[in-house]
Amino acid sequence: MANPPAFDPNQPVRGAADMERRRNFSVSSSFEPGSTFKLVTISAALEEKLTRPDEVLDCQMGSIVVAGHRIRDHKKFGRLTVEQVLANSSDVGTIKLGMRLGDRRLYQYIRRFGFGRPTGIELPGEALGLTRPAEEWSKISIGAISMGQEVGVTAIQLAQAVGAIANGGMLTQPRLIEATSEAGGKPVPLARPPARRVLSPETAIQVKRMMEMVVLNGTGKLGRLEGYTAGGKTGTAQKIDPATGAYSKRDYVASFVGFAPLNNPAIVVAVILDSPRGLHSGGGVAAPVFPRVE
Secondary structure, eight states: OOOSSOOOTTSOOOHHHHHHHTSOHHHHOOBOOGGGGHHHHHHHHHHTTSOOTTOEEEOTTTEEEETTEEEEOSSOOOEEEHHHHHHHTOHHHHHHHHHHHHHHHHHHHHHHTTTTSOOOOSOTTOOOOBOOOGGGOOTTHHHHHHTTOSOBBOHHHHHHHHHHHHTTSEEOOOOSOOEEOOTTSOOEEOOOOOOEESSOHHHHHHHHHHHHHHHHHSTTGGGOOSSSOOEEEEEEEEEEOTTTSSEEEEEEEEEEEEEESSSSOOEEEEEEEESOSSOOOIIIIIGGGGGGOO
């Protein structure tokens, strides 16, 4: 876990700027996840047997109307398989699957993956993120939430959720402390909640293979590892401009979350970049960090 810019604990803290640098953004800051959240929508649709990885969806040349609002894709995609929808990060294709699920079922899976509640990691100041009950969604919410808007997550929540896919559908609580011991005594493992099933093993295998295509052929190609298989998902989310309350055309959160190796995962890595300058897409600036993590 790393949070640059860092701070020197040997130096006294002076002023709000220094206090801000002392925050553990990995657990205490919420952000809209953007397209990394499509993993939840597509996993849920597969688990509910509402689609298949090879089903072909009409992505309508990159445009769909939800509750009178037109939502445009980042590219004009036509017919894509569900696997290609994830690999190419099509908003339109994902929204169509979200609408099949409906508000209540999508919300249930959001909660099942651990969003909207603390992970319980042994660190102070953990944020809950932001999830609203389905009863409070507007008519356009199903479109927005399916592609990672109108929801807030933390980096540790995102890593935990993707860990559940990597672990064959079992969600485990992230932790820092394995065991405690008295001086000279034997280590005593800390009790923690048992892993709980989020997806069937079959669905988890399907999603893992689809995430491999993101890295091999899709938006996450710069996250490919040398000598290892991997799966991942990119995200590029516009931040809210505090001056206008609308989405900013300048500030983004670029992200990539992935795991490796594909069939026997040993590591999950979440890379979150706040307001990158110049190139700002998750595939362009966050994915390349993944192979460099040691």
